[in-house]
């Protein structure tokens with residue numbers, strides 16, 4: 260027994276280390292697992308990003324978790340290049356600032372470096388937590404229309420351009436995805452929290468007196484929230500700026516998200532990688548409470564529920580950040596992957612300059 264296991268263990272270890280998170284069991288959640296895996300490996304070796312300096316007067320002042328995470332992760336990653344001629348893409352980092360300051364900043368980049376003018380910003384990307392709004396400034400308009408915007412999900416409708424822009428998962432998971440804890444018995448069919456609801460208010464109110472649903476509007480407490488999430492089969496979210504905050508927490512804890520919306524959603528994180536319909540239920544805000552309940556019960560009965568839950572827990576890995584060192588296929592690397600996947604559309608063939 261001892262000899263084979265000695266021989267086997269390095270091999271097994273190697274296999275475990277090399278194994279991408281696409282096992283046959285969870286591959287259904289991806290649009291194409293083979294393409295994604297081979298393209299991701301190409302990205303790891305080939306993606307090079309040049310980072311412009313932060314605007315001077317704002318240096319060091321600004322401390323927003325998503326921006327700092329992205330910026331710091333990039334600065335310490337192998338994607339960083341100090342040679343702009345090698346760059347696949349250019350990152351223009353800036354803290355929140357007025358349109359006027361942003362206009363000045365883009366203008367400075369445009370006149371100081373030759374790279375903006377080559378593509379009018381198309382091979383550039385930037386972070387803005389709520390997205391850059393409509394503007395009459397030429398420089399900011401070019402930034403918004405041409406460069407890839409990374410914003411926090413959900414983004415106000417007019418501030419997201421679907422063919423190029425990217426969202427980060429809701430900020431409450433910027434810490435980490437927890438492994439799903441077993442053993443908590445499921446007490447509720449559906450759980451919903453938050454005081455203000457816009458479009459989903461009737462649907463939510465219609466569920467208030469149903470003992471199988473827990474509808475809470477108490478102030479937020481992380482511990483209580485986690486316990487509720489873990490003891491509910493479905494977590495209800497209203498798609499608006501406030502309503503989807505716990506979406507990825509729910510996914511990682513095995514509470515299947517039900518997203519109530521009155522319009523098509525175009526800004527889900529990892530939308531071109533992950534089939535959201537495999538891990539979440541999307542319902543119109545005009546659906547009645549009884550119809551919603553029947554639909555959820557049906558999902559549980561036909562075996563679809565366990566599959567969605569399993570796929571959701573597996574996919575949550577892509578939404579977790581590791582502040583100290585990004586892990587393969589985690590939120591940082593998946594954002595990079597989405598940029599990489601856009602390179603053919605946004606990168607101009609090499610221009611002689």
Ligand SMILES: *[C@@H]1O[C@H](CO)[C@@H](O)[C@H](O)[C@H]1NC(C)=O
Pocket residue numbers: 369370371372373376
């Ligand atoms: C880029 O083009 C603008 C005019 O649109 C010009 O003012 C600027 O000097 C150019 N930048 C460089 C580095 O040549």
Ligand SMILES: *[C@@H]1O[C@H](CO)[C@@H](O)[C@H](O)[C@H]1NC(C)=O
Pocket residue numbers: 434435580581582583584
């Ligand atoms: C982050 O990465 C470090 C080093 O690889 C690891 O020890 C740690 O457990 C990770 N943290 C999280 C939250 O995944």
